[in-house]
Amino acid sequence: MFDYDGDTGRARAPQHLRVRGGAMLSGSIDVKTSKNAGVALLCASLLNRGTTTLRRVARIEEVNRILRVLASMGVHYEWLGDDGDLRLTPPERLDLTRIDADAARRTRSIIMFLGPLLHDYTEFELPFAGGCELGDRTVEPHMVALRRFGLAVETSQGVYRATVKDHIDPPGAIVLTERGDTVTENAIMAAARHPVPTVIRNASCNYMVQDLCFFLERLGVRVDGVGTTTITVHGREEIDVAVDYAPSEDPIEAWSLLAAAIVTESEITVRRVPIEFVEIELALTEEMGLVYTRSGEYLAANGRTRLTDLTVFPSPLRAPMDKIHPMPFPGLNIDNLPFFALIASCAEGSTMIHDWVYENRAIYLTELNRLGARVRLLDPHRIYVDGPVHWTGAEVVCPPALRPAVVLLLGMLRARGVSELRHINVIHRGYEQLAERLQRLGAEIEPF
Numbered sequence: 001m002f003d004y005d006g007d008t009g010r011a012r013a014p015q016h017l018r019v020r021g022g023a024m025l026s027g028s029i030d031v032k033t034s035k036n037a038g039v040a041l042l043c044a045s046l047l048n049r050g051t052t053t054l055r056r057v058a059r060i061e062e063v064n065r066i067l068r069v070l071a072s073m074g075v076h077y078e079w080l081g082d083d084g085d086l087r088l089t090p091p092e093r094l095d096l097t098r099i100d101a102d103a104a105r106r107t108r109s110i111i112m113f114l115g116p117l118l119h120d121y122t123e124f125e126l127p128f129a130g131g132c133e134l135g136d137r138t139v140e141p142h143m144v145a146l147r148r149f150g151l152a153v154e155t156s157q158g159v160y161r162a163t164v165k166d167h168i169d170p171p172g173a174i175v176l177t178e179r180g181d182t183v184t185e186n187a188i189m190a191a192a193r194h195p196v197p198t199v200i201r202n203a204s205c206n207y208m209v210q211d212l213c214f215f216l217e218r219l220g221v222r223v224d225g226v227g228t229t230t231i232t233v234h235g236r237e238e239i240d241v242a243v244d245y246a247p248s249e250d251p252i253e254a255w256s257l258l259a260a261a262i263v264t265e266s267e268i269t270v271r272r273v274p275i276e277f278v279e280i281e282l283a284l285t286e287e288m289g290l291v292y293t294r295s296g297e298y299l300a301a302n303g304r305t306r307l308t309d310l311t312v313f314p315s316p317l318r319a320p321m322d323k324i325h326p327m328p329f330p331g332l333n334i335d336n337l338p339f340f341a342l343i344a345s346c347a348e349g350s351t352m353i354h355d356w357v358y359e360n361r362a363i364y365l366t367e368l369n370r371l372g373a374r375v376r377l378l379d380p381h382r383i384y385v386d387g388p389v390h391w392t393g394a395e396v397v398c399p400p401a402l403r404p405a406v407v408l409l410l411g412m413l414r415a416r417g418v419s420e421l422r423h424i425n426v427i428h429r430g431y432e433q434l435a436e437r438l439q440r441l442g443a444e445i446e447p448f
């Protein structure tokens with residue numbers, strides 16, 4: 001399994017990690033900005049004729065892939081310094097005939113080009129959306145929403161062939177058939193340059209959608225109802241603004257780091273946690289026995305998202321009374337669910353975890369059994385996790401899914417002896433220098 005270097009486009013050799021488990025972690029660590037807002041904002045930059053500057057963007061493969069696609073269409077981008085500040089300058093007209101299909105097929109986020117592109121292009125092709133292997137992920141809700149903006153899509157030979165009608169009736173109120181994050185973002189971006197206000201119902205109000213709305217406000221697009229499931233977008237036909245925006249911190253990275261502390265029974269402080277987006281995870285884990293303190297709140301650089309610093313302490317955990325399951329925000333985030341397999345393995349008793357969202361993701365969590373965990377697969381969506389576990393080192397190949405791969409790495413931090421995690425490139429898709437940052441907290445990890 002090879003991955004590609006975002007800057008050079010060259011195939012990267014597989015990378016592996018050797019982990020000596022058992023080290024206690026200590027100190028504090030800052031959460032980086034989110035992958036999912038990062039990719040949405042890169043797509044949203046296509047709405048703007050002016051220069052888009054994004055601050056502290058996570059330097060991860062998912063971002064690199066979208067950048068490669070944007071560059072292949074003629075967008076000029078440059079990293080400004082070493083802090084992840086990124087400037088994007090669009091060409092007069094995009095060249096949609098030369099899209100980097102290889103980079104595009106490696107990400108699902110490419111689907112979010114549809115909303116911005118339908119404003120200026122009447123016919124274009126995009127490679128099929130790809131990404132982690134989590135089972136089928138529908139694109140139909142995107143098509144249902146975007147059809148109202150005149151988009152028709154035929155699929156053949158690995159591409160979406162899009163045509164856009166010249167004249168459409170105002171879409172008015174759109175009811176999304178799924179409360180998905182990227183479908184909401186696509187509908188918002190389609191509405192952002194539509195001259196008549198569009199109401200979007202059953203909208204996701206998750207963190208990346210909020211960041212996108214805050215960004216659009218900076219572009220002069222009024223968005224009412226941010227943070228609720230009914231959003232009204234007051235579009236502007238032309239957007240030509242030199243915009244500067246800083247997306248907020250990643251609740252999934254925050255929860256990954258808190259899970260690292262829990263599994264290693266360490267005391268660490270995770271700084272810059274977007275608290276609103278991990279509140280349920282935290283409340284649930286508190287019920288399981290987690291002891292933690294939180295600082296006062298302060299605002300993220302976007303001026304809107306509330307952040308806090310969380311310090312977790314070694315705590316004896318017990319299994320929760322009820323099953324753990326995800327829900328659209330404000331529910332427990334589906335991308336945080338895999339970390340509960342790890343947390344439940346540290347708790348006394350049996351925990352049922354129900355992943356109704358993805359067809360394939362729960363299955364990968366049984367890989368924890370190689371480290372001594374007791375994860376029983378009831379069906380493709382439900383697992384029972386028995387704890388507490390005596391973790392032992394093992395050699396494991398990363399599953400082709402980001403979060404389960406990180407869950408394995410964190411399990412290895414606790415496992416007695418030496419473990420090897422192979423083909424960790426999948427982790428680079430969503431985490432910047434995770435191994436190095438864990439090392440700084442005291443984890444004994446060595447790349448090879």
Ligand SMILES: CC(=O)N[C@H]1[C@@H](OP(=O)(O)OP(=O)(O)OC[C@H]2O[C@@H](n3ccc(=O)[nH]c3=O)[C@H](O)[C@@H]2O)O[C@H](CO)[C@@H](O)[C@@H]1O
Pocket residue numbers: 035036037039108109136137138177178179180181182183208328334335357358
């Ligand atoms: C780039 C990005 O932002 N990715 C996130 C986004 O992907 P994205 O928005 O693309 O998620 P999908 O549209 O694939 O939805 C995930 C799964 O949930 C199902 N579904 C979703 C909503 C709903 O109301 N009913 C329903 O059944 C879908 O059919 C699909 O099987 O949201 C996912 C679910 O939160 C997260 O895991 C991804 O990290």
Ligand SMILES: C=C(OP(=O)(O)O)C(=O)O
Pocket residue numbers: 108109131132134335402403430
């Ligand atoms: C499933 C995920 O994201 P994506 O939509 O990018 O595949 C994830 O972040 O775990």
